[in-house]
Amino acid sequence: MEELKKFIFKIYPMNNSDWDFFSSKLQQVTLKKHTNLIKIGETENYLSFISEGIIRFYIPFEEHDLTFGFLFKNEFVTAYDSFISQNPSQYQIETLTTTTLWRISFTDLQEVYNKTESGNYIGRIMAENMFLIKSKREISLLNQSAEERYLNLFEERPKLLKQIPLKYIASYIGVTPQALSRIRKRIT
CATH class of the missing domain: 1.10.10 (Arc Repressor Mutant, subunit A)
Incomplete structure (x- = not known):
């Protein structure tokens, strides 16, 4: 959990009570290689921090998958559009290696946003960063x-x-x- 704390404190240093509240909501999970975090049609319920491992975003097709993203250690992973809308995902996310995650549920994250000073600010900065990464990828595909x-x-x-x-x-x-x-x- 120390890597996650360092990551968050680079964005904005939380006070001790905010960190204690946030960290009390986290759950650690370890997943085997080629485990799906989410499948098409499922609704994303977690925002996860990769403590160890590699993750792939893809759309499965009969002849070949369409891969559109990779994430590594010390990055956040979620089917973000599904997570924020609470609608079913149109893609899948899987582990490419044995992966350890610290995750927080949608409901618990909303509680963190509502009950801490720094939660909303950190959430906004992370959402903005996700948008920039997605935009850069789209522009590279077009240009x-x-x-x-x-x-x-x-x-x-x-x-x-x-x-x-x-x-x-x-x-x-x-x-x-x-x-x-x-x-x-x-x-x-």
Whole structure:
């Protein structure tokens, strides 16, 4: 839980009573590799902090999945649109490795927002950061070639390329595994 406390205190240092209240609502869970956090049609009930592990966001299709996001240690994970609307998710989230999470339920988070000084501020900053990440991804898909997206990924998140199967990386940048192989040959 210490990593989570450090992460939150970088955004805004909570007073002791706020931290105690917030942390009392957290639950630690450890999940095996390839465990679904949420499936299509389920409603997201948790906001989770990744203490250990790697997570993938995707839409499953018969021939191949469409991967559109990865998260790592010291990042938050949730099907955020489902979480805030309390409507069913249109995508799935799964662990790619054994993963340990600290999570808080939707109901408990609302209570934190209502009963603490800093909860709303921290929640707003985190929501703004999620929006910026999503916007950057959408713009890259519209304005960059697959090769540019791959190079940016390599520059921004080099550990991603070492820890994630290439078929998921290919899907993430919007190409087939064969096209990714050609890109990789061309740039090395």
